[in-house]
Amino acid sequence: MNILVINYGSSSIKYQVIDTRSETTLKSGNIERVGLDIAPDAAMRQLLATLQDCAIGAIGHRVVHGGDHFRQAAPIDDTVIGVIRECCKLAPLHNPRNLDGILAARAAFPEVPQVAVFDTAFHATLPEHAHTYALPQTHCRTHSLRRFGFHGTSHQYVAQKAAETLRRPLSELRLISLHLGNGASACALEGGRSVETSMGMTPLEGLVMGTRSGDLDPGALLYLMRQENFSVEDVDTLLNKQSGLLGVSGLSPDVRELEKAASEGHPGASLALAVFVHRVRKYLGAYLAILNGADAIILTGGIGENSPSMRQRILQDLSFAGIALDTAKNEARPTALQSVLEISSPQSRVKLLTIKTNEELMIAQQTLAALNTVP
Numbered sequence: 001m002n003i004l005v006i007n008y009g010s011s012s013i014k015y016q017v018i019d020t021r022s023e024t025t026l027k028s029g030n031i032e033r034v035g036l037d038i039a040p041d042a043a044m045r046q047l048l049a050t051l052q053d054c055a056i057g058a059i060g061h062r063v064v065h066g067g068d069h070f071r072q073a074a075p076i077d078d079t080v081i082g083v084i085r086e087c088c089k090l091a092p093l094h095n096p097r098n099l100d101g102i103l104a105a106r107a108a109f110p111e112v113p114q115v116a117v118f119d120t121a122f123h124a125t126l127p128e129h130a131h132t133y134a135l136p137q138t139h140c141r142t143h144s145l146r147r148f149g150f151h152g153t154s155h156q157y158v159a160q161k162a163a164e165t166l167r168r169p170l171s172e173l174r175l176i177s178l179h180l181g182n183g184a185s186a187c188a189l190e191g192g193r194s195v196e197t198s199m200g201m202t203p204l205e206g207l208v209m210g211t212r213s214g215d216l217d218p219g220a221l222l223y224l225m226r227q228e229n230f231s232v233e234d235v236d237t238l239l240n241k242q243s244g245l246l247g248v249s250g251l252s253p254d255v256r257e258l259e260k261a262a263s264e265g266h267p268g269a270s271l272a273l274a275v276f277v278h279r280v281r282k283y284l285g286a287y288l289a290i291l292n293g294a295d296a297i298i299l300t301g302g303i304g305e306n307s308p309s310m311r312q313r314i315l316q317d318l319s320f321a322g323i324a325l326d327t328a329k330n331e332a333r334p335t336a337l338q339s340v341l342e343i344s345s346p347q348s349r350v351k352l353l354t355i356k357t358n359e360e361l362m363i364a365q366q367t368l369a370a371l372n373t374v375p
């Protein structure tokens, strides 16, 4: 079946038409400045015209937050729309756009079944001790305050790819997946299920990201609010848009630019990269403890897939855990057709893999699965 995958992000609609039988992309593109120069429903009509000859069988929408309502992808009806709307307060930057995309797509493609695929659903298996915040539980219950986790489709996709590559059943594997891109998260998987992940109730917790702080002493925020009279909006902007690699370097959220600047002696760029690497290693150590070791560590996302120097900094000096990087393999450039690269040395007990993530294919497959389960 041809599935149209729609990812309505901050100001653009990325789309792909995927033939799920051959797992190939038939068409892909990006409509820019949606919600700014072009309204979502006009963008969707434009998409409809572009895809006239594609025989779309179903549409899969990436939806960032499904709260604690969804353990898997859901065929979209009015109830599902209501829940996505309810979850807007949990992901105010993402869910409202995802919802606009769904409503516009339903209007433009009224005959085509549509499915919501949630970033959070894969982490519904987190054990209670991993998803509970140490806050008074009455507040947690009233406000659905808990760790949800994100990047679920990416972690799930690369885990499946790792199992294929290692020729072992996913159900037997302990995996650590590091999705390192502009947004970044780590995930510990036991038998293919997420048992711990670094993002929390929102995509702010955990690793250092392009412009997001990741973990922080909550006391530091209280201090800033008192000292600087920061409002809720100020803190929101600070943590989501001005922090992370950008905040520390004072230069850029982009690892490529920071690597160049650091090599030219920019102290902020060097510090930002060092903080990023340190945080990833902290999580790696923690997840090795949680899983009692690992069969493989997967690096993905723009940084994980493309930066040999960041990979080396993250994976060096871990011989205590049986982790040994092959520096020559790590430097090798994968061909366009190579989506998986093994970069561990033969004596490494833990396999090290870089895997090109493919969230769209995962969304297409889950869309198909969700529709097949509809009575």
Ligand code: AMP
Residues within 6 Å of the ligand: 180, 181, 182, 183, 210, 253, 254, 255, 256, 257, 301, 302, 303, 306, 307
């Ligand atoms: P993503 O959000 O997954 O697209 O990842 C974006 C991040 O990947 C940015 O920080 C980029 O600088 C980084 N990135 C992409 N290509 C490279 C590369 N060749 N070397 C280093 N970093 C890269």
